[in-house]
Amino acid sequence: MLAYVIKRLIAIPFLLLGVASVSFMLSQMTKGDPLAALVPERMMSNTEVVAAVKAEWGLDKPLPVRYAAYLGNLVQGDLGTSFATRRPVAADIAQRLPATLELVVCAMIVGTTLGLSLGLLSAKYRGSVVDSLARMVALVGSSLPIFWSGLILLYLFSVRLSIVPGTGRLPARVDPPPDVTGFYTIDSLIAGDLSLFLQSIAHLALPAFVLGWAVTGIITRLVRSSLIEGMAQDYARTARAKGAPEHVVLINHALPNAMIPLLTILGFTFAYLITGAVLTEAIFSWPGIGSYAVRAASSLDYPAIGGVTIVGSVAFLLANLLTDIGYAWANPRIRVH
Amino acid sequence: MKHFRINKGVAALLLAGGAVFAQPVLADESDTLVIARSMDVNSLDPSRAFCDTCQFYLTAVYETLVTLAPDNKTLVPNLAENWDVNGDFTEFTFHLKDASFSDGSPVEASDVIWTFNRLKNVKGSPSFLMDGLVSAEAVDAKTVKFIVDAPNSEFLNKVSAPYTGIINADVAKGAGASAADDASEADKAESWFLENSAGSGPFMLKTYSPEAELRLARNDAYWGSAPAFAEVVVTQIQDAVGQAQALETGQVDIAMQIDADTAQSIRSPDVVTEVVPSYNFTYIGFIPGAKGMADVLTKDVRQALALAIDYDGMLDFTVGGNGAKQAAPLPNGFPGTAGLKQREQNIEKAKEMLAAAGQSDLKLVAGYPNDNIYGVDFNIMMQKVQQDFAAIGVEMELKPLTWAVWRDELGAGEWPVTAVYYAPDYYGSGQYIAYFGMIEGYPWVKRAGVGKDDLVVNPEEASLYATALASSGADSEAAYTKLGEEMMNDAIIIPLVSPNLVLAHRSDISGVRYSACCNLPLAEISRK
Numbered sequence: 001m002l003a004y005v006i007k008r009l010i011a012i013p014f015l016l017l018g019v020a021s022v023s024f025m026l027s028q029m030t031k032g033d034p035l036a037a038l039v040p041e042r043m044m045s046n047t048e049v050v051a052a053v054k055a056e057w058g059l060d061k062p063l064p065v066r067y068a069a070y071l072g073n074l075v076q077g078d079l080g081t082s083f084a085t086r087r088p089v090a091a092d093i094a095q096r097l098p099a100t101l102e103l104v105v106c107a108m109i110v111g112t113t114l115g116l117s118l119g120l121l122s123a124k125y126r127g128s129v130v131d132s133l134a135r136m137v138a139l140v141g142s143s144l145p146i147f148w149s150g151l152i153l154l155y156l157f158s159v160r161l162s163i164v165p166g167t168g169r170l171p172a173r174v175d176p177p178p179d180v181t182g183f184y185t186i187d188s189l190i191a192g193d194l195s196l197f198l199q200s201i202a203h204l205a206l207p208a209f210v211l212g213w214a215v216t217g218i219i220t221r222l223v224r225s226s227l228i229e230g231m232a233q234d235y236a237r238t239a240r241a242k243g244a245p246e247h248v249v250l251i252n253h254a255l256p257n258a259m260i261p262l263l264t265i266l267g268f269t270f271a272y273l274i275t276g277a278v279l280t281e282a283i284f285s286w287p288g289i290g291s292y293a294v295r296a297a298s299s300l301d302y303p304a305i306g307g308v309t310i311v312g313s314v315a316f317l318l319a320n321l322l323t324d325i326g327y328a329w330a331n332p333r334i335r336v337h
Numbered sequence: 338m339k340h341f342r343i344n345k346g347v348a349a350l351l352l353a354g355g356a357v358f359a360q361p362v363l364a365d366e367s368d369t370l371v372i373a374r375s376m377d378v379n380s381l382d383p384s385r386a387f388c389d390t391c392q393f394y395l396t397a398v399y400e401t402l403v404t405l406a407p408d409n410k411t412l413v414p415n416l417a418e419n420w421d422v423n424g425d426f427t428e429f430t431f432h433l434k435d436a437s438f439s440d441g442s443p444v445e446a447s448d449v450i451w452t453f454n455r456l457k458n459v460k461g462s463p464s465f466l467m468d469g470l471v472s473a474e475a476v477d478a479k480t481v482k483f484i485v486d487a488p489n490s491e492f493l494n495k496v497s498a499p500y501t502g503i504i505n506a507d508v509a510k511g512a513g514a515s516a517a518d519d520a521s522e523a524d525k526a527e528s529w530f531l532e533n534s535a536g537s538g539p540f541m542l543k544t545y546s547p548e549a550e551l552r553l554a555r556n557d558a559y560w561g562s563a564p565a566f567a568e569v570v571v572t573q574i575q576d577a578v579g580q581a582q583a584l585e586t587g588q589v590d591i592a593m594q595i596d597a598d599t600a601q602s603i604r605s606p607d608v609v610t611e612v613v614p615s616y617n618f619t620y621i622g623f624i625p626g627a628k629g630m631a632d633v634l635t636k637d638v639r640q641a642l643a644l645a646i647d648y649d650g651m652l653d654f655t656v657g658g659n660g661a662k663q664a665a666p667l668p669n670g671f672p673g674t675a676g677l678k679q680r681e682q683n684i685e686k687a688k689e690m691l692a693a694a695g696q697s698d699l700k701l702v703a704g705y706p707n708d709n710i711y712g713v714d715f716n717i718m719m720q721k722v723q724q725d726f727a728a729i730g731v732e733m734e735l736k737p738l739t740w741a742v743w744r745d746e747l748g749a750g751e752w753p754v755t756a757v758y759y760a761p762d763y764y765g766s767g768q769y770i771a772y773f774g775m776i777e778g779y780p781w782v783k784r785a786g787v788g789k790d791d792l793v794v795n796p797e798e799a800s801l802y803a804t805a806l807a808s809s810g811a812d813s814e815a816a817y818t819k820l821g822e823e824m825m826n827d828a829i830i831i832p833l834v835s836p837n838l839v840l841a842h843r844s845d846i847s848g849v850r851y852s853a854c855c856n857l858p859l860a861e862i863s864r865k
Contacts, residue, residue, distance in 0.1 A: 037741075044747075044748070046780070
């Protein structure tokens with residue numbers, strides 16, 4: 001297993017180089033004005049400004065020269081400078097990724113807990129009102145567009161009921177904790193500031209719920225169907241024959257077998273949300289990587305597009321690897337070669 | 338052991354519950370002003386920045402020589418105590434106040450000259466403000482004289498634009514800035530300006546997190562009256578509804594981009610909204626140089642199309658009546674606009690003109706940015722234009738595009754109709770002529786002509802513009818009026834909506850106003 005993991009880790013940089021090259025070429029081939037993020041619309045006709053900007057950003061050089069420079073910088077860990085923010089892309093990502101990770105981790109906790117619970121209830125009480133209710137809750141979460149559920153819940157719980165605070169990671173009047181991990185919850189604890197910790201949790205609660213609820217449906221459906229299938233298997237019948245109560249059969253025998261497909265879904269959902277939480281980020285003014293990616297794509301910010309693509313690729317590669325490791329952990333019969 | 342676990346679980350639940358029910362830090366009594374805005378910052382370097390957010394940031398941090406009074410017309414002293422202008426508007430001499438930068442060093446003529454030279458030579462987006470500047474000379478430490486290559490009565494207005502804010506030259510040079518002729522290559526200070534500031538204004542940059550937060554701190558060494566707030570935070574909230582919600586909950590003190598419809602949905606008695614006219618406008622532009630349009634989109638045809646538009650209906654359709662019509666590409670209230678007659682719809686005349694031009698079955702394509710600007714949804718606006726054109730038998734296909742693709746296709750003359758918007762950089766009509774005027778080499782001639790400038794150039798306008806710049810007062814006003822009429826007659830730029838602006842803030846906030854040069858003057862805002 002260890003050798004397998006090492007082999008996969010060694011392959012990652014080469015895969016990323018390929019991804020970066022494809023991303024660079026596709027960006028260059030995409031129709032659009034590459035100066036969109038660099039020169040305001042009103043200055044488009046100003047030849048002096050346009051020439052100066054092209055020279056400054058190397059856009060006056062032939063494509064092969066730009067590609068070579070991009071790869072040369074990339075192998076040295078330099079992702080370039082964003083056209084839009086005028087800052088190193090690596091710095092932008094380092095600032096935004098923890099915000100997204102904090103949100104996505106919490107959303108996955110919410111989604112998994114809710115999905116697993118509803119799936120268990122649904123399977124245990126199959127065909128009953130409980131089953132219908134559980135499936136409906138999951139279905140509603142998956143079906144409601146996030147831009148709608150987010151806005152409605154924000155209006156209800158923040159504006160009308162004042163139960164949760166508004167948008168952002170912290171109140172604007174509060175200084176964020178000293179940056180250690182970029183996770184405000186962790187950094188505020190490291191700083192020993194319990195009040196800040198509570199405020200950061202409060203700000204996380206609603207966006208994490210909205211995003212988590214959206215992934216609950218698929219988890220619930222998967223857990224339910226896997227459990228129902230598992231409860232009909234020979235090992236479940238054997239356990240029952242040995243006198244195991246139904247809930248023990250469900251939890252101790254059927255659930256572990258349901259974990260394998262669940263791990264696959266969780267791994268890829270997590271990776272997807274790293275760059276796919278854009279609507280939640282937009283509604284809750286959450287300064288994450290998803291909104292950065294959308295802005296980069298719409299304004300043809302080549303360096304930022306490349307940087308986000310690499311982050312997304314790393315997320316998927318690592319999720320894939322961790323899922324494989326999770327398989328072995330969840331089911332000792334599986335050995336990866 | 339089991340009992341201990343349960344206790345820990347209960348404690349964790351209480352902790353989480355407390356967190357979720359934690360109240361936001363509210364505005365009352367706070368020494369921090371919080372503003373909700375969808376930020377469009379492209380740079381925080383005064384010589385490179387060019388955006389609406391930049392306007393009020395730069396105004397708060399870098400002071401200009403002159404500024405615009407609250408009447409949005411009169412130029413008043415800022416860093417310059419007074420100024421002299423020669424008879425033909427080619428020499429401008431400014432006498433500086435005893436002001437100081439945030440590091441305590443005095444603002445001197447050398448800083449002003451260095452700032453203006455850098456603005457010109459770095460060739461950033463606002464460099465056009467220094468077009469025509471041929472000489473900058475320090476008469477003494479507190480007096481600076483500028484010479485321009487041709488009469489320019491609007492030079493004073495130009496130096497009220499926030500992009501001309503004076504930079505502490507020594508500090509900026511230490512950070513890699515350059516004002517030399519090769520500054521476009523030699524200047525390496527843009528990234529420094531994202532984390533630092535070097536101005537004489539009432540505020541200083543504290544931190545900036547792109548598309549998330551812009552934090553300003555009071556300049557404790559400010560030479561003038563200290564601003565009311567110790568800190569100003571501009572927090573990114575993308576949409577109008579989100580900004581309104583944040584305002585209602587007290588999360589923010591001011592929301593800058595609430596449209597009139599959203600403002601009506603605000604129920605909180607603690608929120609004040611005021612609708613004021615703006616100087617922004619949206620327009621459609623005709624491109625006779627577009628592929629296959631040279632003999633089709635003639636002046637008569639363009640005028641017929643302009644007659645087809647229902648301008649009153651357009652206001653209702655796009656902004657629910659919360660806006661104003663605008664005759665020419667000069668904002669209402671700017672020099673020369675008082676005497677302009679608004680366009681009116683005349684379907685019969687439009688049909689006659691089209692028939693006379695032999696274009697009764699005209700088919701057009703409109704490419705435009707798929708965006709919502711100043712509360713005007715461009716899709717809705719163009720659907721109304723499409724509907725109005727249909728009334729005279731003109732079929733128009735709509736092609737909403739991303740900004741990057743729109744810009745790419747615009748330069749290539751892919752379609753004969755487009756739509757854009759404009760907001761002023763300062764008070765003055767010259768900037769509009771310099772952009773929309775059908776004068777050889779000017780931006781909209783290049784756009785509309787797509788290499789065939791003779792299709793659109795209006796020879797009258799160059800001399801009228803020269804007259805406007807070589808005069809002031811009534812003479813200048815009359816020249817701009819004539820220019821406005823000529824541009825209306827060109828029928829290249831057809832303004833559609835000048836949307837109103839909603840000033841929305843908490844009721845304990847005062848001093849919120851809209852400035853034509855500076856957007857939102859932060860130093861004037863206080864808490865009651």
